[in-house]
Amino acid sequence: MSKDFLYNEIANGIARQISNGILQPGDKLPSVRSLCHEHGISMNTAKRVFLELEAQSFIDAKPQSGYYVSKRSYTKLPLPEVSRPSSRANDNEPDELISKVYANMGDENLTLFSISAPSGDLLPLAKLKKEILQATRELREGGTAYEPLQGNLKLRRMVAIRSLTWGGNLHEDDLITTNGAINAVSLCLMALGKPGDTIAMESPCYPGTLQLAISLGFKVLELPTHPITGLEIDALKKAIPKINLCLLVPNFNTPLGSCMPDEHKKEIVALLAKHDIPLIEDDIYGDLYFGTQRPKCCKSFDKEGKVLWCSSISKTLAPGYRVGWVAPGRYKEQLLKIKLIHSISSASIIQESVANFLKTGKYENHIRQLRRTLHDNYLHYAHAIAQYFPEGTKTSRPQGGLAIWIELSKEINTKHLYELAIKQRISIAPGRIFTLQNQFENCIRICIGLPWSDEIRSKLKQLGNLTKKL
Template sequence: MHQPDSKIKIHLYEKIATDLSQQIYSGVLVSGDKIPSVRETCQQYQVSMSTVLQAYYQLESKSLIRSVPQSGYYVSHRLQTSGLPNKSNPSIHLSNEDTSDIVSKVYDGISSDHMMLSLGVPSAKLLPLSKLNKALNHALHSLPEYGSAYEHVLGNPKLRRQIARLSATWGGQLTEDDILTTAGCSGAMTQAIIALTQRGDTIAVESPVYFGILQLALSLGLKVLELPTHPETGIELEALKAAFVKNKIKLCLFISNFSNPMGGTMSVEHKKELVRLLEYYHIPLIENDMYGDLYFGPARPTNCKTYDESGLVLLCSSISKTLAPGYRVGWLTPGIFTEQIRRVKFATTISSATITQEAVADFLEKGRYESHLKKLRNTLQSNCLNYTEAVRTWFPEGTKISRPQGGFMLWVELDPKINTAALYNQTIKRKVSFAPGRMFTLQNQFNNCLRLSYGLPWTEQVKTAIKTIGTLAKYQETY
């Protein structure tokens, strides 16, 4: 596999938009600053007026700039720099404290009349539901026996071909035979873990980490080693190397792009070095890359699988965060473990859902996915800016906020005296939900942190919900 950077075609308008957005993010251009006129930018980049206008329209759609009639374009967001959350510092000792009570409390609080900032899925309003309905109807009438028969154990061939085609965006050279479909990304990770571990084994994860992984590990009788993680760059490699030496680690499970909940992304060199470590110690990596398509930059980031020559990286993904959570369509690349995982899938599920696989395959085959993703990424980036600004405005002074470059999770760190589990008990009474930080660890940490999902469209109701959380946090801080 190889890095795809040299093969990515960046349109001129995208380059202009990226250059200006980077100046805004870095603080070179601040709120109220006038950006170069269309004519000036045409001259600078030697492009047509329509190209520049397309770039400015893209920046407007992300709420980065605004047009003032007969005056020009101005930076619209303040984007003041706030402190980043601290790098995590979990105990080096294994700890398996059960957090199922708090996880259950948050999920039991799910209600259609609540402002659900806790759920890690995009709003249905951001999904192409009418087109998906057509794809489902087509699948129902085109499949033999109306889709009632079992699918092949590896999964729908057309879907696997489309997934292999999409792998080129991250530098993959997959074929349909490299892919096995599953019931969502969680199904992919579950089957991989069952195939590669036994009760009592130790797995290494980020800290904080998606609570579903922790609950799965506990249910399988596994030990969990949480490792220091930076909110921007991901897992700390020196700590991982030390863990390989001191502990008998059976496998690693990391999110390389836009991690949940911190939102960090490993650099290319970071990913390459991680793969080298895995190969040296011959330890498999289950890589969750289900957020990789939700990037805010000009091109999709690579993943660890991009640089995997040994087959030790098992890439897991799905369309649950981008297209249809309830379809439960996911996949994994088993690498050198194909036979073990194939046996596990057959023993646990026999096959994946026939109709939804065919519908997603049809959606991908007709080129609708890329168009949908472009709109979704623009919306999520705009949401990220608006949610971040609201947290800065309404939360206590000194609050630290992550700076994700994709996905839809914000990790927020408050003053140590604020307990976000107690704060949740207060906000849920006001029909506002978030995810307390304690959900994302098996250790006694992150009690003053929380995760917000910006997968809901930005509205006055969302702004009010964030204000409610911040106001109650200030009150708790005072007392």
């Protein structure tokens, strides 16, 4: 293990203990010598750990005494309010603002807090390249032939095996591969609904899903959502007579990062099944949990085949590979028909390489480290936001995923903040793009998928200072 990696691991571990309240303000930390002995590191590495924690305001040095947890150290900011969208379906899409934000995608000259994806620095790029070369050798005709309509068998088999971790108990024949999760959701919408139908979603919600629904002619009914527990069930019950479909992201949805409790998932599945309303479940963030166990999915409680479970590797392994899948339950034949019309086949080489990556155990090793890094990032980002943003700022407390939702005072318009930030080469996602209604104008989403560094801290400080000016 490199010295840099080891020093970061130790510093992040202590930061986690402080942030989680295990170490309290005023507690004395082990001495430099004790840290050396405990972790088998040099005096210089131990001193570097303490200097980094001191620079982050996690600890204070007292001459002739040692290091203590700072009384100014990170404290959790208040939670954002439960969303209260209008009870009427809407289609007021902020198209121009969405286009502005996503036009920045891939711009290496910007700090992209706006794009919810892990940085390439956090991905196993060299290993993926080897898998692609191996796939070209193994596949019939070097991967140039069409895949079966249902998709790569090995990939479907590996996804089915991994479903056991969340109680899915899927079979390879239950799955259809797609070109990413948004393509899976798109196939579901086209197979199940028609223009004029009303679809219920969380609020706030991923802009791409909102755009997709509107483009297909759906009316979108946004429902109140709690920043910790997700969709408010009572609101869904009241909406039942108005809706034809439901689309939810129960596990670490963007932008809130909320995770619906298992009992809520079970209740929602039973409620929708009772009224014969299909549920499209987007589980794209499910593997990015910060706790000790992967959360279950709504599909885990599906007894009648009315939950269409969608996911992909876009947020965990390779955003640009566009590899996804769907377990459509009783709607399998409808989806295959739509896929035949719109896609015919998926990319053979890419699917085979991802399947091999899953099969060899490389994915589990990678995702374990990615979860740890993202959790550490979250703690650092949250600490910086508490330190640099104006008084009255509220933040979500994601239990997984890639985002922090920031709610600012009502007089701040984050469309204006976006324009100021982009001039300083910082791209943010204004809250208005996560809704079809006139709400969240004082909110932003920050992606935590960029590796923590002095530069990221500096950019968050710049952003905080811009916010204070507004």
